[in-house]
Amino acid sequence: SSGINAEYGYDGAILRMKNSEGYLTGKGAVATPSKDTEWEINNAGFMVFAFKNPTSGKFLRCNGKKIEMGKQDESANFQVRFNPDGSVCFISATSEGMALGGANTAIFLELA
Numbered sequence: 001s002s003g004i005n006a007e008y009g010y011d012g013a014i015l016r017m018k019n020s021e022g023y024l025t026g027k028g029a030v031a032t033p034s035k036d037t038e039w040e041i042n043n044a045g046f047m048v049f050a051f052k053n054p055t056s057g058k059f060l061r062c063n064g065k066k067i068e069m070g071k072q073d074e075s076a077n078f079q080v081r082f083n084p085d086g087s088v089c090f091i092s093a094t095s096e097g098m099a100l101g102g103a104n105t106a107i108f109l110e111l112a
Helices: none
Strands: 013-019 021-025 029-030 038-047 048-052 059-063 066-070 078-082 088-092 109-110
Touching: none
Parallel strands: none
Antiparallel strands: 013 021, 013 038, 013 109, 021 029, 038 048, 048 059, 048 078, 059 066, 078 088
């Protein structure tokens, strides 16, 4: 199971996001899970989520064409899209055409 459902059952859960490059951090993907790859799910609306790193307290944000870490605002909101293979895509709510994972937007979720 992907770890996120429409019933908000995972709000506050700590997840890892893995794409074909590795585990997502605020600065790209890494091969090995660490504190930088932990993301607390914050529900920001129907099928819209924000991701907070519990260690730093900062959120993943989409600033134009760049993914960065920072405070929670509209740029930290991502809409979820479910893929047939069980992966998900997290599409920026503010930057058109941008998604988490860079060129590899198909993300599998794991409980941390």
